[in-house]
Amino acid sequence: MAKPPLRSSVTFLIILGVLFLGMQFLRPELTNPPVKADLQAPPEVKQILRNSCYNCHSNETRLPWYDKVVPAYWIVTSDVTTARQHLNFSELGSLPPAAQKAKLYEAVNQIQLGAMPLPAYTKVHPEATVTEAQLKVLRDYLAPASLTTPAETATANEQYGKWLPNGTNLTQTHLSPNGVPFLPDYKNWKAISSTDRFDNHTMREILGNDIAIKAIAENHINPWPDGTVLAKVTWFQQPDDKGFVHAGAFQQVELMERDSRKYAATGNWGYGRWRGTELKPYGNDAKFDAECVGCHTPVKKNDYVYTMPIAGQGKGQSQ
Amino acid sequence: MSLMNKSKRSRTNRAALLSAVFTLLLAGCASDVNPRVATRPNNDAALTGDLPVNPLQWKVITSAIDKQNSTMYTLFGNDVAVQYARTHAQHDYPAGSTLSLVTWSQQEDPRWFGGNIPSAPKSVEFVAVALGPDKKPTYVYQEFEGSPLKKTSSQESTAPDGRSAYLVNQRAAVMP
Numbered sequence: 001m002a003k004p005p006l007r008s009s010v011t012f013l014i015i016l017g018v019l020f021l022g023m024q025f026l027r028p029e030l031t032n033p034p035v036k037a038d039l040q041a042p043p044e045v046k047q048i049l050r051n052s053c054y055n056c057h058s059n060e061t062r063l064p065w066y067d068k069v070v071p072a073y074w075i076v077t078s079d080v081t082t083a084r085q086h087l088n089f090s091e092l093g094s095l096p097p098a099a100q101k102a103k104l105y106e107a108v109n110q111i112q113l114g115a116m117p118l119p120a121y122t123k124v125h126p127e128a129t130v131t132e133a134q135l136k137v138l139r140d141y142l143a144p145a146s147l148t149t150p151a152e153t154a155t156a157n158e159q160y161g162k163w164l165p166n167g168t169n170l171t172q173t174h175l176s177p178n179g180v181p182f183l184p185d186y187k188n189w190k191a192i193s194s195t196d197r198f199d200n201h202t203m204r205e206i207l208g209n210d211i212a213i214k215a216i217a218e219n220h221i222n223p224w225p226d227g228t229v230l231a232k233v234t235w236f237q238q239p240d241d242k243g244f245v246h247a248g249a250f251q252q253v254e255l256m257e258r259d260s261r262k263y264a265a266t267g268n269w270g271y272g273r274w275r276g277t278e279l280k281p282y283g284n285d286a287k288f289d290a291e292c293v294g295c296h297t298p299v300k301k302n303d304y305v306y307t308m309p310i311a312g313q314g315k316g317q318s319q
Numbered sequence: 320m321s322l323m324n325k326s327k328r329s330r331t332n333r334a335a336l337l338s339a340v341f342t343l344l345l346a347g348c349a350s351d352v353n354p355r356v357a358t359r360p361n362n363d364a365a366l367t368g369d370l371p372v373n374p375l376q377w378k379v380i381t382s383a384i385d386k387q388n389s390t391m392y393t394l395f396g397n398d399v400a401v402q403y404a405r406t407h408a409q410h411d412y413p414a415g416s417t418l419s420l421v422t423w424s425q426q427e428d429p430r431w432f433g434g435n436i437p438s439a440p441k442s443v444e445f446v447a448v449a450l451g452p453d454k455k456p457t458y459v460y461q462e463f464e465g466s467p468l469k470k471t472s473s474q475e476s477t478a479p480d481g482r483s484a485y486l487v488n489q490r491a492a493v494m495p
Contacts, residue, residue, distance in 0.1 A: 105433040112432060114353040139432060156493075163493045164408060187494040188378055188401075193361060196384045196391055196425060199433025205379050205393065205492075222358040235492055237384070245384040247492035277495045299430060301352045306430045310437060312365035313375065 023070045030077045033059045037093030040100060045141050048134045049089060051127070052117050053107070056083035059090035064125075079118065086294060101142060105199045106295070108138050113298035142199070156238055156249040159277055163250075176272030177283045180257055183209075186231040192216060192309040196237075196245075203247055206307045207231040216313040223268070223303045228258040230307065250277055256305070266293050267304050355429045364423055364437035368468025371461075374419035374443065380404050381492040384425075390441060392422040394489050400448075404491040410479075414450040418486045419443060443468055446483045458483045 035058070039046065055061050056079055067076045087107070092100050110116035111130045122129045130138075174182045189207035196203055208216065211227040231253055238248025254273045257263070263270040271292035273282035282288065296304040366373060377395040384391045396404055400416035412418070422444075423437035443463045451457040460483040462472040479487045 108432050109430075112353075113355055113430065142433070159493050160490065161408075163495060164406060164491075190377075191375060191379050191393060191395070193364075193436055194382055194391060194393055195428060195431075196435040197431075197433060198435065203382060203384060203391075205382055207379070216360065219360070221360070233379075233492075233494060243385065243387045245386060247381050247383065250493040250495065253494075277493065279495055299356050302356050302358050306428075308359060308361040308430070308436070310364040310375065311360040311362045312367070312373070 020070075026070065027073065028077045030061065030063075030080060032061055033090075035059050035090040037091055039089045039092040039103075040097065041104070042141060044137055045104075048130065048137060049107070052111075052130050052134075053128075054089060055128070056080050056117070056121075057087045057089050059084075059088065079121070102200060104138070104142055108135070108142065110298055111135060111138070115298035152249070153238065156236070159249050163277060174274065174279055174281045176270075176274075176281045176289075178266075178270065178272070178286045178289045179262075180255060180270040180272035182272065182274055182279060182281075183229060183231075183255060186229075186233070186253060186255065189213075189229075189231060190313070192230070192313065193307050201237045202234050202251060203237055203245070204232050204234045206309075207233065208309070212309075213313050216309045216311075221303070221305070221309065224258050224305065226259050226261075226268075230256045230305070232256075232307075251275070252282070253279070267296070267300065269296075269304055271296075361437065363426065363439050366421065366440055366443060366468065367466065368463060369470070370443060370463060370468060371445070372417075372419075374421055374445075377401070377419065379492070379494075380418070381489050384435075389425045389435070390422050391425055391435070391437060392420055394486065395419045395421065401491075404489075405494070408490070410487045411456075412448045412487060414448050414456060417445060417447045418489075419445050420486050420489075439466055440468065444482060444486060446479070446486045451477070458487070 038058075039049070041049075049057075050060075055063070061080055063073075063076060067073060087103065092103055095103075107116070112135065117125075117128045117130070176182070186207060186209075189209050190213050191205055192208045192212065193206045194204060195206070207230070209227075209229040209231075211225055212230055215221055215225050215228060232255075233253050234251040235247035236249045236251055237245045239245045252273055252275045254271070257270040257272075258268055259270060260268040266289055271289045273292075274280065275282055293304075296306070299306050366375065374395040377397050378401040380394040380396045380401060382391065382393040395418070397415075397417045400412055400418050403412050403416060420443070422441045424439050424441055425435040426438035428434040428436045441464065445459075445461045447459045447461075449457050449459065455477060458476050458479050460472070460474045460476070460481075461470060462482070463469060464471045474483070476483065
């Protein structure tokens, strides 16, 4: 005894409607905890962040009605929870001013690279998009790079004195907590770029192993071949009395090792960081590298690599 | 794209408009790599010209930044020079050592606001240490400038002076 088709589709719609209404009661809790220490920044800067970021990255989430309807509500709730774990403007105010600014540099970069606000979010909330003019306000606030504070020359000198006699013979084999090995030969690799990081008063040389150099020479850098290892060596900026800033105390060396099988879970790259001349592996557990991946995700389409290698590698003889 | 007069808008026009919008959407999806992220080498900073050797093939000894002039340099060395620099606080490089100091003007890192990276090279300097006939070291200094890089200076001395002294007196950056 088949039912007439019209009646069955009406029944179907009713069932859907009831389900939809019922779903509305499945609401994960999304509360706004008290704001203890809001970010310290000029009003014009905060205004932009409030408008574009605070719905996800603060304890002052204000959802429009259409975000309160399930299933949109489920997506937004999960975004807000994750977003707050990564960056919560309502908690930044307790950090030292330099650390607050460091967070803002990261914020500007996420915006510039088109990673934030989440593109899926701005499609539905175009008013949250950061305009060029707003981006300029944020950049101008950070731009007058505070002059390099004289680093402790004594520290740099002491470090140099201890390193010199036995430096290059050191055979450290410390593993990063996620299993990425330290490669002591990094210091003999070729330079592919350098950076003057006025945001945090450091300077870096970016070095590449032979596979990396060959990949650059052949212009195969997206994706980079497996076996590529890039090293970033960081020193504190050490000003002299002639207006020059030299590589001062060694801060850390970071490696990115490409292996699409071993490191599939972290975008085909293994990340490691070793701090100080004792090369202490960074990170408390194997999952520490979520921080690395988070920061590199805006350049995912460039195989997660920020560095633009200097062209002309492999040209000219070496002796 | 000019907007059409509403009264004149025919069905065909509407279809054309729709397909235009559709194409735009597709194009938007296909080319959604932010230009800052798009893969490219740093061509500005390439060392072009007639250098005797490419110092980028050597190893890093140290680096520095000239904040006032917005330039940055890296001091490279061949194997003999690097081996010496990383184990000696003195500056008496053995014969066979060659140092090269490459100075670039700076540009903002398009991928990291807060960082500057090399732009066009300004100069490449070399100091080669050789043994003279009297078994005393000689220092051969050469400078290349401009784009493409061309030799602008060449001097020989029995003791490092001026720029050659500047290169020779740099201390190796700590690399444990």
